[in-house]
Amino acid sequence: MEHIKVNISNVFGTVDNAQIENLAPAVADGMEKLHKGTGEGNDFIGWLDLPSRVLSSDLVSDIENTATQMRGMCDVVVAIGIGGSYLGAKAVIEALNNSFDAYIPANGPKVLFAGQNIGEDYLYELSEYLSDKKFGIIVISKSGTTTEPAIAFRLLKEQLERQLGKSEASKRIVAITDAKKGALRQLATEEGYKTFVIEDNVGGRFSVLTPVGLLPIAVAGYNIRALLEGACSMEKASAVPGAENPVEVYAATRNALYRAGKKIEILVNFNPKLHFFGEWWKQLYGESEGKDHKGIFPAAVDFTTDLHSMGQWIQDGERTIFETVITVGKANHNVIIPSDEANLDGLNYIAGKHVDEVNKMAELGTRIAHVDGGVPNILISLPALKEEYLGQLIYFFEKACGVSGYVLGVNPFNQPGVEDYKRNMFALLEKPGYEKQTEDIKKRLNA
Ligand code: PA5
Numbered sequence: 377m378e379h380i381k382v383n384i385s386n387v388f389g390t391v392d393n394a395q396i397e398n399l400a401p402a403v404a405d406g407m408e409k410l411h412k413g414t415g416e417g418n419d420f421i422g423w424l425d426l427p428s429r430v431l432s433s434d435l436v437s438d439i440e441n442t443a444t445q446m447r448g449m450c451d452v453v454v455a456i457g458i459g460g461s462y463l464g465a466k467a468v469i470e471a472l473n474n475s476f477d478a479y480i481p482a483n484g485p486k487v488l489f490a491g492q493n494i495g496e497d498y499l500y501e502l503s504e505y506l507s508d509k510k511f512g513i514i515v516i517s518k519s520g521t522t523t524e525p526a527i528a529f530r531l532l533k534e535q536l537e538r539q540l541g542k543s544e545a546s547k548r549i550v551a552i553t554d555a556k557k558g559a560l561r562q563l564a565t566e567e568g569y570k571t572f573v574i575e576d577n578v579g580g581r582f583s584v585l586t587p588v589g590l591l592p593i594a595v596a597g598y599n600i601r602a603l604l605e606g607a608c609s610m611e612k613a614s615a616v617p618g619a620e621n622p623v624e625v626y627a628a629t630r631n632a633l634y635r636a637g638k639k640i641e642i643l644v645n646f647n648p649k650l651h652f653f654g655e656w657w658k659q660l661y662g663e664s665e666g667k668d669h670k671g672i673f674p675a676a677v678d679f680t681t682d683l684h685s686m687g688q689w690i691q692d693g694e695r696t697i698f699e700t701v702i703t704v705g706k707a708n709h710n711v712i713i714p715s716d717e718a719n720l721d722g723l724n725y726i727a728g729k730h731v732d733e734v735n736k737m738a739e740l741g742t743r744i745a746h747v748d749g750g751v752p753n754i755l756i757s758l759p760a761l762k763e764e765y766l767g768q769l770i771y772f773f774e775k776a777c778g779v780s781g782y783v784l785g786v787n788p789f790n791q792p793g794v795e796d797y798k799r800n801m802f803a804l805l806e807k808p809g810y811e812k813q814t815e816d817i818k819k820r821l822n823a
Contacts, residue, residue: 377609378759380768382622384629386743387698387752391632399628399783400619406782407617407624410775415782417789422577423774426585427607427767435572436601439587442550442570443594447484449548450512454502454532455592456491457516458524459659460580461552464589464770467656468603469596471649471761485512487596490532491525499528503535511536512548514595516588518574520558523798529560552587579789581660582774585767599763606767614775623772627779629754630700634672634784638698638752642690643676645702646739649761651678653702657773664777664788671784680738691749699746699753702769703739706760707732 384396409415410424430436446453455465469487474480490502513536515529536545551564555573564571572587583589585607590600614623630641641661643654654676665671675697677686690697713734715727726734743753756772758765781788803813 377606377764377768379609379613380622380759380765380772381757382625383755383757384625386747387629387633387754389747390638390698390750390752391629391636395636396628396632399631400624402631402783403624403628403779404617406627406779407621409782410778411615416787420577420579420582420789421778422575423579423582423585424778425611426578427604427611427771430585430590431601431604431608435587436590436604439572439590439594439600442572443591446512446514446548446550446595447597450485450510451482452488452506452509452511453485453514453592453595454488454490454506454511454528455514455516455595456489456525456528456532457588458492458522459663460583461516461518461522461525461588462489462492463581463652463656463659464584465592467652468584468589468593468598468763468766468770470652471766472598472763473596473649475649484597485595487592491515491522491528494524494527499531503531506532506535507539512550514550514552514591515560516552517558517560518554518580518583518588520553520560520562523801526559550591552591579791581663582789584656584770602763603767603770606764606769607771608767609764610768610771610775614772623776623779626700626754626756626772626776627783630672630698630776631780631783633698633752638672638696640673640675640697642697642699643674643702644679644699644753645676645704646679646735647702647704647761648678648681650702650704651676653766653769654678660773660777661780663791663794664781665784665786667786667790667793670786679742680735683738683742690746690751695750697751699743699751700756701739701743701753702756702758703736704758704761708761 410421413421455462466489477486488502490499513529513532515525517525533545533549536548546567546569549569550571551560551569552572552574553560553564572591574583574586574588578586585604593603594600614621617624619625643657645651645654658674658676661672661674707730711731713723713726713729713731715724746753758769778788799813800817802810803817806814
């Protein structure tokens with residue numbers, strides 16, 4: 377299998393080799409902490425050998441069989457989840473799907489998402505759309521207590537039961553949650569749903585290669601074995617420490633840039649199908665590194681689209697940014713720009729070229745312009761948008777995230793800051809158990 381490649385030649389105007397090599401001991405230490413399980417958060421590194429472990433188990437067949445059943449019974453499957461229980465599946469499905477999938481009559485079920493927001497109109501419109509559809513639900517929550525998916529599930533479960541009756545509805549609901557804990561586990565047991573377990577030692581944002589990501593991806597019709605095989609090949613390639621290891625190269629380079637004042641990393645794609653990959657990556661790095669008042673701020677843009685909105689800032693704004701560009705080697709289809717006798721649009725100079733050739737020149741031109749403007753870039757090359765390379769990329773970013781977090785000096789596997797908004801929201805909603813917080817927040821608001 378061809379491998380993704382990391383090229384750092386465009387960072388050398390900002391940092392030199394010595395600054396990157398100086399980080400080699402910290403990177404080696406981060407790698408060792410992961411491999412030996414001796415770092416902070418070591419009870420959440422179950423994702424490290426997940427690809428090889430899952431591939432050699434019966435879990436893949438169980439997921440594939442469940443997906444086949446859902447595809448047979450449903451025209452639409454709603455995957456309910458938020459954060460790590462949503463973004464991985466969304467990223468892979470969007471990367472592989474036809475861009476106009478929503479408008480193409482299905483040869484399998486459409487996978488829609490809910491529970492990733494608290495939008496009343498969103499839920500109304502979803503419910504209205506589902507009212508004459510044969511639909512199923514995959515409800516995903518590791519904790520089993522997250523408010524956003526719990527609201528969406530309560531509404532859609534009630535709707536499905538109304539449409540089909542309780543017994544038929546329960547055949548079309550799959551729950552993915554903790555083995556024992558949480559409201560969702562209890563509910564699934566009582567209602568007799570098919571369930572999959574999210575292992576204790578895999579955090580939400582590292583869970584795309586568990587049933588959390590794999591089931592919705594399989595329901596959408598994609599090859600989860602190829603995805604896992606890609607991840608597995610990166611698991612092996614990144615296990616060997618040293619300067620050739622792509623994970624080490626990326627972790628060292630982005631930390632060297634951070635220490636040189638580049639506080640914002642922009643993940644750039646030149647392929648609209650990778651938009652949600654950027655969203656997944658932002659969560660992975662943002663929740664893992666943004667701690668103790670430290671951390672690279674992860675941003676993402678879609679080029680060339682955003683060159684017409686963010687291009688000015690990136691070229692010429694405050695010089696605190698660097699880019700990590702994901703380049704995709706080959707488009708999956710061919711579109712040639714036609715010649716036109718009148719040439720009124722002046723485009724004949726590119727007639728006969730593939731659209732992707734033009735895109736690649738836009739990409740190269742942008743990278744050169746941004747480097748000239750003081751924005752270094754790391755280039756990550758992906759041979760094509762296919763399951764195996766996406767699997768590699770997912771594992772690559774996960775492992776580099778763990779190593780980077782250790783280099784930065786934080787625990788990459790917790791997210792204490794996420795709780796604060798929830799505490800306030802529960803206090804404002806007068807959730808039982810939050811009486812004291814309710815009193816405090818009301819006083820504060822009325823002061
Ligand atoms: O990465 C994380 O831990 C979070 O983003 C969670 O995935 C997210 O909050 C959803 O949590 P849960 O799966 O418990 O509903």
